[in-house]
Amino acid sequence: MVGQLMTCNADLAAASFTITGERSEYIQFTKPYLDVGLSLLQLKGDQETASIWLFLNPFDFTTKLVIVASLAAVWIVFMALRKLVFYTTFVQQGPDDAPSLSGKLIVDGWYFFALIVISTYTANLAAFLTVKGFSQGIHSLDDLALQTEIVYGTVKDSSVIEFFKNSPIEAHKRIYTFMTNTENALVESAEEGLHRVQNKSDGEYVFMWDQPILDYFASHQPCKTRVVGTSFNSHGFGFGLPQGMPYETNFSLAILRMRQSGFIDGLSEKWFEGGECGNAVDASELTDVEEVGITDMIGVMIILVCAIAGSIGIAIIECIWWITKRKMKRTFHSKDVEDTPSNQQSIVFYV
Known part of the structure; x- marks a missing residue:
């Protein structure tokens, strides 16, 4: 099994090497x-109690x-x-009539806005309801570097320590400083670190x-x-x-063939991920669910505006247009009345 050093007469070593x-x-x-690569191991926390206002979470305040608004x-x-008197008078549109062109435009704009908002809300709500978070706030290496309440570390004098020591990344430098300056942050062996996370003997610990x-x-x-x-820090x-052993090429060719055939992938899945607890990786870490912010909705809001x-x-x-049309009608009507003979005018008036 990986982690247990095995030797043979040919001085061949196979391990988590x-x-x-x-x-x-x-x-x-x-x-x-x-x-x-390297990763983080921490104790599982209790799942958060579901809130009755969970349906409001997909959008920020x-x-x-x-x-x-x-x-x-x-x-x-x-x-x-629809209701202003001048609009009802000149456009001849009442509350029960079909909307005018302006009314249709604002309704269509609102329908499009509502369609995008509802679709975004539905998709994000499904993610919030499906993925249940844990109480711990550590979800990445950056989260670990930005806090000092939870103790974290690795094995003393290991290649992991060397990686953080020599890394030019500022977050890695902070992690190295924290681990080397914090009491009990570093452990003597991987077994000690694994069991320290599980037993929580000296408080919460991330390995x-x-x-x-x-x-x-x-x-x-x-x-x-x-x-x-x-x-992170991918390696093999x-x-x-x-040094100088002639069998290195034979071993390397055999390894390449097993990797190409998928044999090693099958072994990895069987031994590393096929335990009683199922997939060891938390589902919430694979799904990045964030609130939909105002910047995500600017486009559809511009369309609505x-x-x-x-x-x-x-x-x-x-x-x-309606004012001009009515004025033109009145002008033409007045002109027709002026051109009508006086006797015809009286007849028209009488009728």
Whole structure:
């Protein structure tokens, strides 16, 4: 099993043996039989109690206010277009008649706005209801670097420590400083770190180590731990041989054939992810669910505002057109009356 060093008469070593530059100076490595990265292991927390207001979560507070304000604005404009006396008089449209062109435009704009809002809300609500978060706030390596309340660490004098020590990334430097300056942050062995997470003997603890080992530990009983975040510092596991040993090429070719055939992938799935606890990776870490912010809805809101502005503009044009048309009718009617003979005028008046 990975993690247990095995030797044979040919001085061949097979284990969770990370291929590093320092080790390559003393031993000869085969091609990697497994490409892995580092990850985080922490204790599972209690699931949060579902709130009766969970259906409000998909939109943030600002977006909710804007939606309510948009509904009020559309209602006011639409009622003004239908109810104002001058509009009813000149456009000849009552509350029970079919909407005018301006009314149709604002209604179409609101329908489109509502369609996008409802579709976005439905999709995000489904994600909120499907993915149940955990109480812990650690979901990535960056989250770990930004806090000091939860103790985290790895094995002393390991390649993991060297990675953080030599990394130029600021977050990695903070992690290295925290681990080296915090008491009991570093452990003597991987087994100690794994059991410290599970037993919570010295408080809450997050352990950083090779992801396949963490997956194996978390996917087996007692199912108290989980692997969080995406892997980082990708590296390979390989067989270690004495320098100059002639069998390195044969071993490497055999490894490449097994990887190409999918044999090693099958073994990885069987031993690392096939435990009683199922998939060791928390589902909430694979699904990035965030509230829909106001910036995500700017496009559809612009369309709604344009529809409102366009309907008001068309309404004004319609009013002007009807006023002009009625004035023209009155002018033509007055002219016809003036051209009518006096006796005909009296007859018309009499009738």
